[in-house]
Amino acid sequence: MRSSGSLSRDTNVLNRLRAAGLRPTRQRLALAKLLFAHGPRHVTAESLFNEARGNLSLATVYNALHDFTEKGLLREISIKSGQSYFDTNTTAHHHFYFEKTGKLQDVPLESVQISSLPEAPMGETISRVEVVIRLAR
Amino acid sequence: MRSSGSLSRDTNVLNRLRAAGLRPTRQRLALAKLLFAHGPRHVTAESLFNEARGNLSLATVYNALHDFTEKGLLREISIKSGQSYFDTNTTAHHHFYFEKTGKLQDVPLESVQISSLPEAPMGETISRVEVVIRLAR
DNA sequence: ACGAATTCTAGAATAATTCTAATCTGAGAA
DNA sequence: TTCTCAGATTAGAATTATTCTAGAATTCGT
Ligand SMILES: [Mn+2]
Ligand SMILES: [Mn+2]
Ligand SMILES: [Zn+2]
Ligand SMILES: [Zn+2]
Numbered sequence: 001m002r003s004s005g006s007l008s009r010d011t012n013v014l015n016r017l018r019a020a021g022l023r024p025t026r027q028r029l030a031l032a033k034l035l036f037a038h039g040p041r042h043v044t045a046e047s048l049f050n051e052a053r054g055n056l057s058l059a060t061v062y063n064a065l066h067d068f069t070e071k072g073l074l075r076e077i078s079i080k081s082g083q084s085y086f087d088t089n090t091t092a093h094h095h096f097y098f099e100k101t102g103k104l105q106d107v108p109l110e111s112v113q114i115s116s117l118p119e120a121p122m123g124e125t126i127s128r129v130e131v132v133i134r135l136a137r
Numbered sequence: 138m139r140s141s142g143s144l145s146r147d148t149n150v151l152n153r154l155r156a157a158g159l160r161p162t163r164q165r166l167a168l169a170k171l172l173f174a175h176g177p178r179h180v181t182a183e184s185l186f187n188e189a190r191g192n193l194s195l196a197t198v199y200n201a202l203h204d205f206t207e208k209g210l211l212r213e214i215s216i217k218s219g220q221s222y223f224d225t226n227t228t229a230h231h232h233f234y235f236e237k238t239g240k241l242q243d244v245p246l247e248s249v250q251i252s253s254l255p256e257a258p259m260g261e262t263i264s265r266v267e268v269v270i271r272l273a274r
Numbered sequence: 275a276c277g278a279a280t281t282c283t284a285g286a287a288t289a290a291t292t293c294t295a296a297t298c299t300g301a302g303a304a
Numbered sequence: 305t306t307c308t309c310a311g312a313t314t315a316g317a318a319t320t321a322t323t324c325t326a327g328a329a330t331t332c333g334t
């Protein structure tokens with residue numbers, strides 16, 4: 001018997017929310033399970049709402065996505081005008097962007113070697129370097 | 138006497154539109170002059186509309202920005218959710234993004250040395266690599 | 275279970291952008 | 305020059321993404 005049945009998966013997700021200081025409500029648990037129970041994902045408020053359909057409102061999806069982001073469980077990404085993506089992979093990494101389909105795909109940090117960067121402007125501090133590799137339309 | 142008076146500046150902007158296959162209408166000339174008559178700029182539909190105020194509608198600003206972009210006179214940039222930037226610098230280059238103010242600043246191409254990149258996914262072609270250097274909030 | 279704080283929800287509101295349909299105009303033809 | 309009309313402009317409506325509001329429901333420490 002394995003230790004990754006649906007009970008322990010639920011428990012993991014619940015603990016994850018607790019650890020982040022978020023109340024594990026029914027709605028948040030449902031969303032967190034969709035987001036975190038499998039591999040890394042890049043979702044849209046709309047796409048996540050569609051997956052969770054029937055059990056919660058769109059406003060709650062936005063609330064949860066922002067709450068999760070503030071607590072460091074998600075990262076918000078803007079590559080396309082008009083709609084934000086939320087990334088379950090919060091570790092430093094980069095992205096392929098498929099212009100044809102609007103999909104994102106992770107690029108491991110070490111796949112992109114940056115051998116020199118400019119100095120930050122006076123009084124500023126670099127908080128993160130993001131590389132987007134666009135794939136032709 | 139120099140050759141960069143306002144007459145020749147108007148002429149240059151007009152020729153630029155002609156060369157791009159765009160009719161040099163009054164509205165486009167006004168916008169092109171704001172965009173191209175001085176150094177490189179990063180504008181928003183709203184910010185450009187405010188500069189041109191009174192002489193054209195916001196819909197026209199959007200039309201012009203998209204027309205210019207299609208003809209290669211501008212580049213559209215999405216770094217922030219909710220609003221697009223348009224960049225008058227269409228050569229390959231990167232950006233500093235000031236999280237505090239929402240402003241962009243050009244980073245010359247050669248200031249960022251990328252010594253290795255991942256292969257494009259099967260059947261895909263890299264069309265451009267964009268680096269955004271975020272400056273702490 | 276009680277109560278305070280937090281969260282959820284639907285719908286209204288807002289903000290950015292796109293669409294529509296009427297009107298206008300630049301620029302080549304005559 | 306004047307004529308023509310494809311293409312451009314316009315204001316406002318429409319659409320889309322997102323945020324706000326205010327009341328109802330839930331969570332959780334006690
Ligand atoms: Mn705004
Ligand atoms: Mn949509
Ligand atoms: Zn990612
Ligand atoms: Zn730029």
